[in-house]
Amino acid sequence: MSTATMQKYEVRPYDLTGLEGLSEEQIAQHKKLYEGYVNNTNKLLDETRKMLENGEADGLNPYFAELKRRFGFEFNGMVLHEYYFSNLKAKGGALPAGGRLARALEDSFGSVENWMKDFMGVAKMRGVGWAILYQDNRTGKLTNHWITLHEEGNVAGFRPILVIDVWEHAFAVDYKPTERGKYLDAVMKCIDWAKAESRLMGEDELAKNRQMVSK
Numbered sequence: 001m002s003t004a005t006m007q008k009y010e011v012r013p014y015d016l017t018g019l020e021g022l023s024e025e026q027i028a029q030h031k032k033l034y035e036g037y038v039n040n041t042n043k044l045l046d047e048t049r050k051m052l053e054n055g056e057a058d059g060l061n062p063y064f065a066e067l068k069r070r071f072g073f074e075f076n077g078m079v080l081h082e083y084y085f086s087n088l089k090a091k092g093g094a095l096p097a098g099g100r101l102a103r104a105l106e107d108s109f110g111s112v113e114n115w116m117k118d119f120m121g122v123a124k125m126r127g128v129g130w131a132i133l134y135q136d137n138r139t140g141k142l143t144n145h146w147i148t149l150h151e152e153g154n155v156a157g158f159r160p161i162l163v164i165d166v167w168e169h170a171f172a173v174d175y176k177p178t179e180r181g182k183y184l185d186a187v188m189k190c191i192d193w194a195k196a197e198s199r200l201m202g203e204d205e206l207a208k209n210r211q212m213v214s215k
């Protein structure tokens, strides 16, 4: 009998009422999909733990290997939705000028306008995925990334600062598949900029992170 503490994730609650341009039904559907990622993450943890106990944790066992491959998809699906939902709010307004995030964007992109052009460029890429503003966990610099299938394209250790879901399920209730631009116009008016800014790492944390990869 194993003495390890069972790891289990809970579905987090998000109050997303009153988002202009995103209906309650749209959000309800999206939350259901998010719950699926939490449940599947727990299922994978449970299944692989049982396999370990039964002596089946072997890379040559295709069932074990496939479950481990699914880890990246389900875990990142859960976590990215949590970043996305928590960086949304009703009446988000514009990014506050002169704040820490605005200054960090200016430092990395020259101007907030430049950053937005690049970010929207990423968000309109063909295919389903995520547009994510990441902070390099060692230099503190900001870059925009395209993430496919939740697990492909994330940089290890980088901190998500702003996460936008551009899978069609994120807007299919309210918009046509060809109307991603309309969804983006709506969702960018529902950003909790204070939340995004709160995710930025400071110099102390960056220095500690640099230590992790230096001799």
Ligand SMILES: [Fe+2]
Residues within 6 Å of the ligand: 030, 033, 081, 165, 167, 169, 170
């Ligand atoms: Fe999603």
